[in-house]
Amino acid sequence: MKDASPQTIYLADYTVPAYHVDSVHLTFQLHPTATRVTSKIAFRPNPESADRAFYLHGEHMKLISARIDGQPVDVSLTPDGLTADVPDAPFIWEAEVEIDPQSNTALEGLYLSNGMFCTQCEAEGFRRITYYPDRPDVMSVFTVRIMSDLPVLLSNGNPTDSGDGWAEWHDPWPKPAYLFALVAGDLVAHSDSFTTSEGRDVALNIYVRADDIDKCAFGMEALKASMVWDERVYGRAYDLDIFNIVAVDDFNMGAMENKGLNIFNSSAVLASPETATDANFERIEAIIAHEYFHNWTGNRITCRDWFQLCLKEGLTVFRDQQFTADTRDPAVARINDVNALRGRQFREDAGPLSHAVRPDSFVEINNFYTATIYEKGAEIIRMLMTILGEEDYYKGLTEYFDRHDGQAVTIEDFFACFGDDDPRLAGFSRWWHQSGTPHVTIEQAWQGSELTLTARQETPPSAQQQHKEALPIPLAVGLIDADGRDLTPTSVLMLNDTTQSWTIDTRTTTPAWRDTNASASDQQNSDASDAPTLSLNRGFAAPIILHADQSENDLLRLMAHDSDTFSAWEAGRTLALNTLGDMARGIKTPSDAYVDAWCLSLRSEDRAPAFRALASALPSTMDIATHLKSQGHTPDPQAIYDARETLSQQFAEAAQDSLQRLFAQHQVTQSYRPDAEQSGKRALCGRILGLITRLDGGAEAAKQHANADNMTSQLTALGCLIGTEHATKSLEAFYQQWAHERLVIDKWFGIQIGQAAPADASKVAKFLTEHEAFNVKNPNRFRATLGALAANTAGFHTAGGSGYALLADWLITLDGINPQTTARMTSAFETWAMWDSARGEKMRVEMKRILSTPNLSSDTTEMITRILG
Numbered sequence: 003m004k005d006a007s008p009q010t011i012y013l014a015d016y017t018v019p020a021y022h023v024d025s026v027h028l029t030f031q032l033h034p035t036a037t038r039v040t041s042k043i044a045f046r047p048n049p050e051s052a053d054r055a056f057y058l059h060g061e062h063m064k065l066i067s068a069r070i071d072g073q074p075v076d077v078s079l080t081p082d083g084l085t086a087d088v089p090d091a092p093f094i095w096e097a098e099v100e101i102d103p104q105s106n107t108a109l110e111g112l113y114l115s116n117g118m119f120c121t122q123c124e125a126e127g128f129r130r131i132t133y134y135p136d137r138p139d140v141m142s143v144f145t146v147r148i149m150s151d152l153p154v155l156l157s158n159g160n161p162t163d164s165g166d167g168w169a170e171w172h173d174p175w176p177k178p179a180y181l182f183a184l185v186a187g188d189l190v191a192h193s194d195s196f197t198t199s200e201g202r203d204v205a206l207n208i209y210v211r212a213d214d215i216d217k218c219a220f221g222m223e224a225l226k227a228s229m230v231w232d233e234r235v236y237g238r239a240y241d242l243d244i245f246n247i248v249a250v251d252d253f254n255m256g257a258m259e260n261k262g263l264n265i266f267n268s269s270a271v272l273a274s275p276e277t278a279t280d281a282n283f284e285r286i287e288a289i290i291a292h293e294y295f296h297n298w299t300g301n302r303i304t305c306r307d308w309f310q311l312c313l314k315e316g317l318t319v320f321r322d323q324q325f326t327a328d329t330r331d332p333a334v335a336r337i338n339d340v341n342a343l344r345g346r347q348f349r350e351d352a353g354p355l356s357h358a359v360r361p362d363s364f365v366e367i368n369n370f371y372t373a374t375i376y377e378k379g380a381e382i383i384r385m386l387m388t389i390l391g392e393e394d395y396y397k398g399l400t401e402y403f404d405r406h407d408g409q410a411v412t413i414e415d416f417f418a419c420f421g422d423d424d425p426r427l428a429g430f431s432r433w434w435h436q437s438g439t440p441h442v443t444i445e446q447a448w449q450g451s452e453l454t455l456t457a458r459q460e461t462p463p464s465a466q467q468q469h470k471e472a473l474p475i476p477l478a479v480g481l482i483d484a485d486g487r488d489l490t491p492t493s494v495l496m497l498n499d500t501t502q503s504w505t506i507d508t509r510t511t512t513p514a515w516r517d518t519n520a521s522a523s524d525q526q527n528s529d530a531s532d533a534p535t536l537s538l539n540r541g542f543a544a545p546i547i548l549h550a551d552q553s554e555n556d557l558l559r560l561m562a563h564d565s566d567t568f569s570a571w572e573a574g575r576t577l578a579l580n581t582l583g584d585m586a587r588g589i590k591t592p593s594d595a596y597v598d599a600w601c602l603s604l605r606s607e608d609r610a611p612a613f614r615a616l617a618s619a620l621p622s623t624m625d626i627a628t629h630l631k632s633q634g635h636t637p638d639p640q641a642i643y644d645a646r647e648t649l650s651q652q653f654a655e656a657a658q659d660s661l662q663r664l665f666a667q668h669q670v671t672q673s674y675r676p677d678a679e680q681s682g683k684r685a686l687c688g689r690i691l692g693l694i695t696r697l698d699g700g701a702e703a704a705k706q707h708a709n710a711d712n713m714t715s716q717l718t719a720l721g722c723l724i725g726t727e728h729a730t731k732s733l734e735a736f737y738q739q740w741a742h743e744r745l746v747i748d749k750w751f752g753i754q755i756g757q758a759a760p761a762d763a764s765k766v767a768k769f770l771t772e773h774e775a776f777n778v779k780n781p782n783r784f785r786a787t788l789g790a791l792a793a794n795t796a797g798f799h800t801a802g803g804s805g806y807a808l809l810a811d812w813l814i815t816l817d818g819i820n821p822q823t824t825a826r827m828t829s830a831f832e833t834w835a836m837w838d839s840a841r842g843e844k845m846r847v848e849m850k851r852i853l854s855t856p857n858l859s860s861d862t863t864e865m866i867t868r869i870l871g
């Protein structure tokens with residue numbers, strides 16, 4: 003949020019900083035409403051800059067005094083900073099400012115959370131702490147002195163000295179201001195240690211409030227595992243004597259990679275078996291890894307400017323995905339990644355907020371921490387590895403670390419480390435510059451035993467980018483015979499042009515693909531049932547939307563037999579989408595063959611329970627809506643909801659005879675561990691419990707809810723019970739049991755709204771915003787309530803529009819408190835053009851109402867303006 007009127011910033015306008023900063027000394031006299039920050043900064047003119055103007059960013063602070071080389075200096079204040087006349091030589095800037103952490107509800111800069119001082123500086127929060135050139139290409143060494151009576155005083159780097167009521171920290175690694183952090187509070191530490199491959203002994207701490215000390219052990223194990231992994235896989239060791247993590251209750255995002263002092267949303271680090279679900283544990287492990295991995299991809303090498311955000315985020319997400327795949331089940335990990343990509347990034351890229359992974363302009367950088375920059379950014383790195391092969395990929399990364407350590411760089415710098423003239427990478431950089439998800443249409447034609455595969459790509463125009471070019475797309479394909487055996491290993495065919503064809507002779511002993519010119523017109527689809535089946539986009543090697551028009555027989559074969567586990571899941575998903583789409587349109591009922599295959603896969607002993615849990619789940623209402631839209635139909639959320647209900651009921655009845663047996667067979671009997679094996683079994687039992695509930699009205703689930711000794715089982719049961727006669731009693735009991743655990747109460751809020759039937763969702767949400775435990779200032783609680791409403795697709799999009807109105811009311815309220823979280827949540831409206839015109843119009847009316855709010859933040863203004871188009 004800026005007080006000045008919003009301005010668009012362009013990548014093309016980048017200029018190098020006018021001054022380098024050689025060192026920064028900061029002193030904090032902490033006080034809830036009047037913290038004094040004194041800074042002593044050594045500036046040096048940058049010989050590479052023609053500009054000698056001296057400009058420092060600064061917002062929401064009172065300047066007490068300013069000196070240059072010890073002499074008081076007159077400064078000119080601007081709405082978001084200051085200027086001053088400075089010597090044409092190195093000089094020392096000193097300033098004292100006063101800031102008010104307590105009234106800082108935006109949670110950017112220095113703020114208070116439950117009596118604890120903490121900071122959030124990415125992207126532009128440091129300018130709320132002191133006057134500074136707050137841009138990532140200004141890197142410096144920081145020394146920080148904190149004065150406070152609070153017992154724990156932390157900053158970046160290594161502790162150098164401390165005494166009664168003060169502590170000093172020094173960070174030897176030059177860093178941009180966005181990686182600065184400070185914490186002061188009445189905290190306790192869960193401590194451990196680690197010796198790096200380079201022989202450095204590192205003290206590890208997770209700092210929390212005393213009540214939470216029993217929720218740190220898992221995070222600590224995840225941290226050590228991440229440290230080992232980054233040494234083993236990328237050859238990167240940690241570089242300070244201490245690594246601290248702090249849990250904070252009020253936080254806009256998941257976590258932040260500040261050098262040596264990661265600050266975490268408590269939901270992203272605190273976990274015990276009683277209070278956290280398997281999904282929470284898995285997320286915590288991934289976020290701890292992600293923030294730790296940033297130490298090299300983000301901190302040691304950082305971004306030149308914020309247009310390069312994907313340089314650190316896309317790469318670091320890819321690294322945390324690799325870590326999860328190595329630590330848990332790789333196929334399950336990939337399915338989860340793809341579900342998230344489709345649910346958030348494909349959706350974003352298909353709507354008015356579509357933007358390139360490296361955008362050319364932005365108004366508010368906070369609005370660009372998007373699924374596109376993170377998740378699609380990660381997919382691009384994955385394709386790089388697929389195209390180059392692992393060896394050349396890691397060679398390129400090593401080159402990147404060697405060449406750019408200590409620098410603030412661009413995507414071009416990164417890409418050059420892989421040899422930008424490598425013919426295998428021709429055109430590849432378009433992936434960073436072009437927005438939109440490519441659609442790839444596959445046609446197959448048989449001539450005798452020869453199969454010709456023709457692929458055609460098209461990326462639909464978007465508002466920001468009308469003309470789209472062909473992208474180099476790695477198509478990972480397999481071919482399986484009627485018995486489900488692989489005829490070929492997975493081959494990566496490079497689709498570089500708009501249309502390309504490949505041919506394979508399936509009768510040779512080792513069939514292999516060869517390039518062909520476009521397919522001849524007299525070729526025909528094979529209708530022989532023993533013809534081999536194509537397995538396409540194995541492992542989801544490319545982030546594309548595939549149109550392959552495969553027959554139900556082919557999909558059933560892939561679902562049952564594909565050696566690529568991801569593709570087996572994908573075939574089941576395609577069948578489900580086709581079936582549910584047709585059901586929602588009222589044109590077809592599920593085929594017996596599909597229902598049988600579904601039951602078989604639920605029971606299949608050859609597949610891991612975690613996989614079976616995923617494969618038996620139906621695509622989300624939003625996924626089905628998107629699918630219908632892509633076929634040219636206007637989706638009806640209520641009809642989709644009803645179709646999902648009908649099909650689930652049909653599955654429950656079809657599998658009825660085996661449900662109790664499967665449920666008993668996969669119960670975990672050992673003591674709780676949040677690992678892949680146990681959580682897979684619990685996930686499968688959770689799916690089965692949902693089906694059983696459809697048949698027994700909730701008796702089994704009520705039993706599990708009452709007896710559960712871990713949160714996964716308890717919450718799964720509670721979710722099943724919503725909508726049954728047991729709901730009220732169980733919800734009440736759950737609340738009484740967990741009223742003192744805020745992260746559990748977030749779940750209690752979320753599940754009632756998330757699982758509510760469409761007609762109830764906004765009523766339940768409204769009721770809960772009036773609950774004594776609702777707190778608009780806490781982002782987690784706000785998201786658990788209004789975010790859960792937006793995620794309940796059929797409930798949010800009820801025809802009357804009550805969901806839209808309720809969300810708009812609350813976004814208007816939140817904007818005056820926390821613009822960043824408000825702006826992020828406006829994306830609930832990004833799908834307005836997908837629905838019928840009545841719904842679309844109601845959504846637009848609510849957005850215009852938000853936009854007409856006096857003093858609306860620039861964050862929210864930018865988002866709504868872009869969504870309205």
Ligand code: PHE
Pocket residue numbers: 122124125255256257258259292293315371
């Ligand atoms: N850089 C953080 C991460 O990805 C995310 C973040 C951005 C946190 C902005 C706070 C503010 O890991």
Ligand code: ZN
Pocket residue numbers: 292296314315318
């Ligand atoms: Zn990150």
